[in-house]
Amino acid sequence: MSEMDGLTIATELDRDVTKYPAEKRLKMENSSEEDPDMYNADTSSIMCMKSEMSKTLSKRQLKKQKQKEKWLAYRPVKRAKEKLKLRQKKLDARLNNIKLGPSRKELKHSKMLQSNCNVRIAVDLSFDDIMNDKEISKCIKQLLRCYSLNRRAKDPVQFYITNFGGKCKKEMEKHTGYMNWDVNFHSESYRDIFESKDLVYLTSESDNIIYSLEENKVYVIGGLVDHNSYKGICHQIAQEKGISHGKLPIEEFLEMKTRKVLTIDHVFEILLEVTGGKSWKEAFLHVLPPRKGAVERAEVFKEKLSTVSETQVQSNTEPS
Template sequence: MNQQPQKVKNNPPSAEEIERRRKAKQNEVLPEGMSRREWKKIQKQQKWEETKDQYREVMRAKKKLQRDRKRDRIKNDDEYKNSILKKPKTQIATDVKFIIDCEFDDLMNIKEITSMSRQIQTSYSIMRHSPYKLPIQITSFNKRLQERFETSLQEYKNWQGIEFTSTNLEELITEENKDQFVYLTADTDDDLMELTSDHTYIIGGIVDKNRHKRLCYDKAKKLGLKCGRLPIGKYIKLYSRDVLVTSHVYEICCKWFEFKDWGDAFNKVLPPRKVASNGDVSESKESESKVGESKEHEIKENKIAP
């Protein structure tokens, strides 16, 4: 099996480099009538135009590795092979719907828009192969995300069971139907123990590397919607913060209908690199305990000191 090359971390800039950048910023002349923010966006776009060929070459290599891994998995995992190669002739009704809320276009750069379009494409494939009927509606489908689909994924117009609409989430919600919506977000403390019929579950359609904290939670509260989070912490331990990409959230919900068990759903969907082993969890808890003991000892020392 081909192994993906490890990412090389960039070294932090030296003091000389920091000083050089500071002086360059001071001496930078902005075009007349243009803010620094607008100028930075133009520069970023120019840099993308200069490096996009190199980026695409890297992405082609990455996709080749993904295809190789998929080929190996199909060869060695019969259950995965059946789920990928065989679409169910009929799907079991659930009376559950999903919305991917894409009203965050302006908060993403062009690479993140591309990633978001791929996640929607992946979610559509998951929906088509699921034995349960879980339709998806893409709201606020406009701006750069729509442009991305129109130029690179034109076949989306023929997709079935998924609806693309420029309508905002707010326009779908009324006082009468408000209780039927649940916004899925890791920022709430309310664990979602089951998916209930006659409900619509909303997934935030954003790729932002956690730059915008509580974005979906705050939006849900503003709209007066209930919030829920997938109960990850009750079943598995992640290396990173309990925030999942859009397609993973949707797939986990699909798997829940198959297993009626969140633990099995998480273990089927999440890649091993995200999930800590039992040993890692124990070491992490032991480390946290030692840190806590150290801080407690330090506080006592400070109290005794004159």
């Protein structure tokens, strides 16, 4: 390709630049450097293209572009550090005779079909329209963790992902091989897959406390990353659809400083640990992150009792 052809391409890109968002323009820009067969213009032509395109970007877009370039440059270094850290962790475990987790052979036999646990957990991914791209990405990352946790469990639960389509499916497709996961993917709604009488939608707004998990029930987790923007939506859906609903017995065992709304993977992990034989309190204390400020009810009672005693002592020692 001649220099004149390279300049022609640059002119065409500049003419259509308003049609593409910043990310697409950046991708187009990168492709000109990485695909010499398609864009074999000389260095001066490429620099000219970059200069013209940078004029159309806002300061914010330019800042994001620089951050992305910096991240792409650092990514190989980060991956190398992670591999070195993992190698050292495995070496330390081997020297100290510590088992880090199930072996590949054990994982091959850890399938839902062979599991002794028949409790069904379904994630409802029907919230595509009210989540932005960042929230969709976080939602899929939480599902990845749910799969990983279930994969490594001695007796995995029967895991379903329902309403699987739209933006969530598109985001999931970035993870090659997900189709081979030991997960039941369904494009249909959970209401079309299971009988309504078996459904229990989990929501912190419910007045129904779940004290035990029943194998004939399907516990539905709302696949929503809302950052408190849609408070009570899962409870509202359950009421509108005439579905039973319930909440985990957090208040029975713990005092929390924050809202009792948990992430998808936290709810899944708690249910998984309870099906594995742990008590609710043990599961809560193991899974809930420190930022939730969860404290055992007994300790809270002791603190209150101590405060009352100190107040009484002070009142008794004050002169009348």
